[in-house]
Amino acid sequence: MHDLKALRADPAAFDAALKRRGLPPVAGQLVARDEERRAAMAGLQEAQAERKTLAREIGQAKRKGEDSAELEARAVALRERIAQLEEAAAALQSEVDDVLAGLPNQLAPDVPEGADENDNLELSQWGERPDFPFEPRQHFELGEALGLMDFPAAARLSGSRFVMLRGALARLERALGQFMLDTHTGEFGYQETTVPLLVNDAAMYGTDKLPKFAEESFRTTDDRWLIPTGEVPLTASVMGEILSEAALPMRLTTLSQCFRSEAGSAGRDVRGMLRQHQFTKCELVSITRPEDSEAEHERMTRAAETVLEKLGIPYRRMLLCAGDTGFGAAKTYDLEAWLPGQKAWREVSSCSNTRDFQARRMNARYRPAKVEGESDKAGKVAPAFVHTLNGSGLAVGRVLIAVMENNQQENGDITIPEALRPYMGGQEVITKAG
Template identity: 75%
Template sequence: MHDLKALRADPAAFDAALARRHLPAVAESLVKEDEQRRAALAELQEAQGQRKGLAKEIGQAKRKGEDTTEIEARGAALRDQIATLEARANEIQKRIDDVLQRLPNQLDASVPDGKDENDNVVVHQRGEVPSFSFEAKQHFELGEALGLMDFASAGKIAGSRFVMLRGVLARLERALGQFMLDTHTGEFGYEEVTVPLLVNDAAMYGTDKLPKFAEDSFHTDDDRWLIPTGEVPLTASVMGDILSAESLPRRMTTLSTCFRSEAGSAGRDVRGMLRQHQFTKCELVSVVAPEESEAEHERMTRAAETVLERLGLPFRRVLLCAGDTGFGAAKTYDLEAWLPGQQAWREVSSCSNTKDFQARRMNARMRKEKTTVFVHTLNGSGLAVGRVMIALMEVYQQEDGSIIVPEALRPYMGGLEVIRPA
């Protein structure tokens, strides 16, 4: 959500920020609407004052035994006027809010200009891209050949974009999630949290998932939402709170099932596990003082990178350009792992600083001296478990179809060193 006062103070700067995202100017129309709203409120305040004066007149007249019919008629007219002005002010406010809540966050100055993913900037690359003496297979070819990745059974009971992992691959997914949690809680100070998988409208709106992304999420018959990411319940846990400066930074992590409708992705990544309706993700969320969010963004991204480094997976950090930065983000780093089967870099983590954008929607603040200010919130995948498993399977594949288990995961796999056919 945006600060209307800041917009009024510098409408040209507001429109310039929208232009970076290739969006049309709206400041002039919003300022005009706000002027009309403020005029209606001024009239309302004056009418309410007149009504108080009439109430005194009526009281005085009654004490004197005078007829109050004419005064009461004026009072009734004022009541109608007040109701009309209140409705008008509320209607204008709703129109303003409808526009503001659909406008994306303003970009950080360090975000490069650009139209789409082709204009993103590679910050650095870590690890050697593997070469094979044989033709590398994709993860679903490996998983199905192992007899441990079952799309047919999942499709029979749930439809497309679901999978059933069996045996050692099911354990591998569990091991990855536990390894991520242990790394983030043990080394980076994140508090592990078990979160609800169902949330209300307020939580979705506060974390900028409503109204814009309603079609991307699953809605229940009792007006709740299956979480599209653990970011929603973690971040919304401070909704409406006034936090003490001493309690910040607040760092939280969860390993949760996530649900996405994948609306608009028809025909994309239809094979395999890359784009599923249901998946597991380790989420990182930080709530910090405004002056700390830039450093926290770097810290969070490094935490996610550390997991990839420990697993020995080649990856690169990418700074998203203006046209590819998400709706709620002021700045985003994507971490992309190399998939030999696809011969492509694919996203396994997205770490974003939303600054005070979500906090304004949630009314989440902190005490600062004698006043309160909006906190800054950050979120990132630490990491997407299924996508990391895909990268691991393809990077560590052997010619016979077996998969080497990285050393970091072997304690979580009962000492298993190689995954072979069931």
């Protein structure tokens, strides 16, 4: 959500920010509607004050035995006028809110211009891409040849974009998730959290998934939502709260199942498990003071990179351009792992700073330590909106793919990275025997 006060103060800057997103100007429309709302509210307050005065006059007339019919007729007309003004003000407020809710976050100044993923900026690369003496296979070819990746069985149960992992591959997926959690909690101070997989409209709206992305999520018959990412319950856990400054930064992580309808992705990544309706992801969320969020963004991205480095997976860090930055993000880094089977870089993590965009939608604030001259009516410093950040730390299924393709052998076996072997009972290689 956007600050309407700031929009009124500088509508040209607001429209310029929208232009970077390829959107038309709306500031003039919003300011005009807000002026109408403010006028309706002013009229409403005047009418309510007049109603109080009339009520006193009617009471006095009745106590004196005087005829109050004219006053009562004016009161009836005034009640109708108040109802009309309330309806008009509410309708104008709803119109303004609906427009604001559909507008993306303003981009950080250092986000490069560009139309799509082809204009993203590569910032760095890590690791050496393997040079196999044979033609590397894709993950689904390896998994099916091992007899441990079953797409037909999943399709019989649930349709396309599902998979059943068996034996050592199922354990390897579990090992990856546990390894990620241990790294983030042990080395980076994130608090492990178990989250609900079903959330309400308020949680989805507060984390900018509604109304824009309703078609990309699954809704239950009792009007709850299967989480599209652990970001939703982790971030929304501070919805409506006023946190103490001493509680910040909050760093939370969860390993959860996630669910996405993949609307609009027909024909993309049909083979394999790159784009699934159900997948496992280790999520990172930080709640910070505004002045700390930029440094926290770097720290969060570094935490995700550390997991890839410990696994020996070549990756690159990308700064997303204006046209590819997500709806709620002010700035996003993508981490892309090298997949030898595809001969391509593919995203395995996306780390975003949303600044106060989500906080305004879910009214999440903190109370800074008191500074002289900055106090509210209670004598305390007025609450301010927190900044929220989220990142994949990492997408488990996609990292499983990267592990398989980067560690494949000519005979189809998979060498298990050393960092994962303690989670695999010491097993070093996955073979067709499991």
